[in-house]
Amino acid sequence: KQEVTQIPAALSVPEGENLVLNCSFTDSAIYNLQWFRQDPGKGLTSLLLIQSSQREQTSGRLNASLDKSSGRSTLYIAASQPGDSATYLCAAMEYGNKLVFGAGTILRVKS
Amino acid sequence: SQTIHQWPATLVQPVGSPLSLECTVEGTSNPNLYWYRQAAGRGLQLLFYSVGIGQISSEVPQNLSASRPQDRQFILSSKKLLLSDSGFYLCAWSLGTGPYEQYFGPGTRLTVT
Numbered sequence: 001k002q003e004v005t006q007i008p009a010a011l012s013v014p015e016g017e018n019l020v021l022n023c024s025f026t027d028s029a030i031y032n033l034q035w036f037r038q039d040p041g042k043g044l045t046s047l048l049l050i051q052s053s054q055r056e057q058t059s060g061r062l063n064a065s066l067d068k069s070s071g072r073s074t075l076y077i078a079a080s081q082p083g084d085s086a087t088y089l090c091a092a093m094e095y096g097n098k099l100v101f102g103a104g105t106i107l108r109v110k111s
Numbered sequence: 112s113q114t115i116h117q118w119p120a121t122l123v124q125p126v127g128s129p130l131s132l133e134c135t136v137e138g139t140s141n142p143n144l145y146w147y148r149q150a151a152g153r154g155l156q157l158l159f160y161s162v163g164i165g166q167i168s169s170e171v172p173q174n175l176s177a178s179r180p181q182d183r184q185f186i187l188s189s190k191k192l193l194l195s196d197s198g199f200y201l202c203a204w205s206l207g208t209g210p211y212e213q214y215f216g217p218g219t220r221l222t223v224t
Contacts (some may be wrong), residue, residue, distance in 0.1 A: 003207040005159050029162045031209075031210070031211070032210050032212075033210070034212065034213065037217075041218075041220070042152065042217065043117075043201055043215040043217045043218045043220065044203075044215040045215070046213065046214055046215075049123060049210060050186045051209075051210050072152045089155070091155075093211060097143060097160065097205065098157055098160065098170070099145075099155075099157065099213060100156070100157075101154055101156075104154070
């Protein structure tokens, strides 16, 4: 059974800092891995999707990497801003299009 | 562009009452549709998914059911709510072909009293 773990559970950083969020999964037979952002009381916003054949994806200040062999993905946020404060979720997609989510990392960027 | 709607946004229901949550998608055809629940301290859990009209797969045995009466409409129901049904219910869609990136709706906050 796939299990997804995110470290750290919470992170507080000053504005402008570069940061890394970690995600690990137990079964490397994934179809893709997706990173989401969730603001309090809101739905999920898709940030990046990395297909199993890819190593990384970039969107603006965000860069996500995937290492299937080690069961790890990282989300790198450059030059963090207070508006980046949110919960970040990673999810591994199993064959059959089912997403298995981690518990999330709560990020606070202080101005 | 594609848009996903959920209603109601919030709902407070007594134990034993019925439930109907609705999700609709605009701007795409034959999407895959998903229902998730986010409960306090338990993370996001897939409840049901559908690859077509009338085709529903259940992931977790529970007090809930799902139906897809139209191509872009997905409904989550219960005949009698339990306290443990409280949570944040999220609907999502993806294209029917890879890479199956999922897009989520705004959610419904359900409180069972």
